[in-house]
Amino acid sequence: MTVYVYSVIAATHPRNLDGLTGVGPDPTALRTVRAGPLYAVVSDAPPELRPKRRDLMAHQAVQERLMADGTVLPLRFGLTAPDDDAVRAALEQRRDEYVQRLTDLEGCAEYHLKAAIDEEVLLREILRESSEARQLNDDIRAGNSSPDLPLALGELVAQEVLARHHALAAGIIEALSSHARQEHISEPTGGDFLNVSFLVGDDHRDVFLTAEKGLISELGAEFDFRLHGPLPAYSFV
Structure with a gap:
């Protein structure tokens, strides 16, 4: 059988x-x-x-x-x-x-965290902080006839989005990993920029959860955090 x-x-x-x-x-x-x-x-x-x-x-x-x-x-x-x-x-x-x-x-459990950011907010931030992106956008809106400009702007924005996603993910992981025994990073899917599991000891659970709530408050409403746990430690077997 x-x-x-x-x-x-x-x-x-x-x-x-x-x-x-x-x-x-x-x-x-x-x-x-x-x-x-x-x-x-x-x-x-x-x-x-x-x-x-x-x-x-x-x-x-x-x-x-x-x-x-x-x-x-x-x-x-x-x-x-x-x-x-x-x-x-x-x-x-x-x-x-x-x-x-x-x-x-x-004495441990897994906590699984996914995060996303409002893309409109991120795009406005890129246009505000990147002079190159802002100039390309202004030229397109002014009616510049070059067909290469929208493609150039799209590529630049895509690179900026990816770089900022990576930076945000690294910062969040760094902020929480000190309260965990291990972390396991997975490839984000959909609109998420972060997909990570933390192995958290019972003795650090409260401080880990407090730190996660602090990040939510610090980063603001344009971020979507989804934390699931305590879970069986699938990612750490």
């Missing part, structure tokens, strides 16, 4: 799984597979598994329940193994790595 693997925990973890069921249209009860000092939390895997909302929520519910009672190494959605013996072999093979990572993550 193929098994679906949710997470890895220490053998000393309470393993309170009552009331939780696994992924799939006909979910089965959760169980554990032990190898020395480690347990893997698993269930029977459905014949076909797709990232439906129901299954994503079931996967996340397991991580949150385990996280409430102790340290957990949350695995990404969709990980399966041929059977319990294969899970046990994987735990034994990576035993030292998993034990060390559980130690490193003890």
Whole structure:
């Protein structure tokens, strides 16, 4: 029977799984597979598994329940193994790595931050502060017939936007990273200029959240900050 693997925990973890069921249209009860000092939390895997909302929520519910009672190494959605013996072999093979990572993550949670800035505000700022961009814009508005001017202005603005996005992201990460044990930077998507996860210890949680709120206040209403957490430490497993 193929098994679906949710997470890895220490053998000393309470393993309170009552009331939780696994992924799939006909979910089965959760169980554990032990190898020395480690347990893997698993269930029977459905014949076909797709990232439906129901299954994503079931996967996340397991991580949150385990996280409430102790340290957990949350695995990404969709990980399966041929059977319990294969899970046990994987735990034994990576035993030292998993034990060390559980130690490193003890008393920590992940906080995921995305940020965007109002592009109209940013464009006005560029035109105000860049004499070259301002001159190109004035020439275009004055009716200069050169077809190269709009392209030149577009390229200049794109470069300025990218540079300012990078500078803003670096400044925010620097301001918050001193209150975190680690950070994991991902490529921003959509209109965001920042996509970063922080591993924050319980002893620094309040000061981290205070610092994030301070940044929101300092940077102003043209910024859109979205902070999610505490979360299982997916980015740091």
